[in-house]
Amino acid sequence: MTIRVRFAPSPTGYLHVGGARTALYNWLFARHEGGELILRIEDTDRARSTEDAIRAIIDSMTWLGLDCDEGPYRQMDRLDLYAAKATGLVETGRAYLCYCEPEELEARRRAAAAAGGSPRYYRRCRALTPAEEADYIAGGRRPTTRFISRDEGETIVDDLIRGRVVFDNAELDDLIIMRPDGIPTYNFAAVVDDIEMGMTHVIRGEDHLPNTPRQMQIYEALGAEPPAFAHLSMILGADKAPLSKRHGATSIEAFRDVGYLPETMVNFLALLGWAWDDKTTLFSPADLKDRFSLDKVTRSPAVFDTAKLDWMNGHYIRQLTVAELAQRLIPFWRGAGLLPDGEIAAAELRRLEAMAAVCRERLVKLGEIVALTDFFFKDVDYDPAAVDKVLHKEGAAAALEAAAAKLAQIDDWTHDVLDTALRALADELGQKPGKVFQPIRVAISGRTVSPPLFESLEILGKETSVDRIKKARELA
């Protein structure tokens, strides 16, 4: 039998790291097993579902490289199916119509909680007389459909990650499976779809574990064999609280926008709850597909550690060729208004690649390229602290003056030549190299920290470099 799994997000927001990890594990499992991944949009909460969210989720999955074999299916397109199945359950005596109003149920729940009792439904409508039912209908009440859960025995979930989890059926409620407007609720729609779509495995977040026994009873009532279940632990923030907006960026788009690489996100997310052995940390998607298995998935929750993410992103940036890196950097230069849209001339591309080469070992996130290279594109913004600390130092003015004069003589404007010339200059001035190089760095970049000096001068070009050094001489 072909393995079939699904990723079934509710489109109420962006794809966040927790959802992405669930999607990734489903994808890895499907690919490793030669199975199929289905994308199903669970949009039955019509108040909160949006088209934007659907687009965002699909975009993020595409960016991560998580391709699906079927879908996206949408539950709102499948209402007839759920209605037919719900009616069937009523006919076979596994469900009943419930005329209770939300307000009275809510009031009862509150009262029960106050009395220290169980908040479960009191099952009044299970035993409605025809006369009572007629009264409700005459009064304009529209019923929900409730599933009749078993009162006795246990429901056992054999979870692929957690092992055997036993639930007492007496704890289970008669849950609503259909709303009066014909839209199903989650537990019902998910089961109907998982049956219809032939799911063999359901891999989802641990928050769904308590739903599983309820769903298993629905499978049984529907005459279907339940799939295998695997519940993934939660992802936490640095404070061990569930990851949320308060921890900063949590959407995949946000990580993309500041310049994390998809290869980083995939590798990092894979490791949040899974490990291959005792020493391998870096995995390409192909390695992952090769090695992933559910039996190596961890049970305990994992903290999302940005420091490690940053390290890994730096690693993957360093793995890129200069040409690749430049291509990935272009959107960031454009986004900052440093580079116009449209075709890039060959000479300009060479210049961008030179910048990429010189920044490759310095980038943690692609977005940092802007602050690192903006002085190549526009006039210098002198950092007052840098001016004070370096240009106002004893000897800075003299160094700049001498440097400007010396550089003006150089025709072969390459970093090797510049290196030799400026070292010689330091020697002539009787200064340590740093004493000469730092003022020049501040002169051309405005800051004390910049890409390597000689390469920077080369990229900037002779005319601009000399101009800036002369100008900085005035500030010194």
Add this chain to the structure above:
RNA sequence: GCCCCCAUCGUCUAGUGGCCUAGGACACCGCCCUUUCAAGGCGGCGGCGCGGAUUCGAAUUCCGCUGGGGGCACCA
């Protein structure tokens, strides 16, 4: 309140009764390299939540406790 899950360095984890004086990675600290910042190299710090039990032997099994988390919706 009730049900369920979880528990190894700060973090991600390896570990399934002796191979563990607990391994790796990130972070941190030190040294080296060095024109700044990085990157890189070398070294270091650092952990089995607590209490019982089983066993010749427990990070590994069992029980309890504590702590963290999830769920108990006409949300998913």
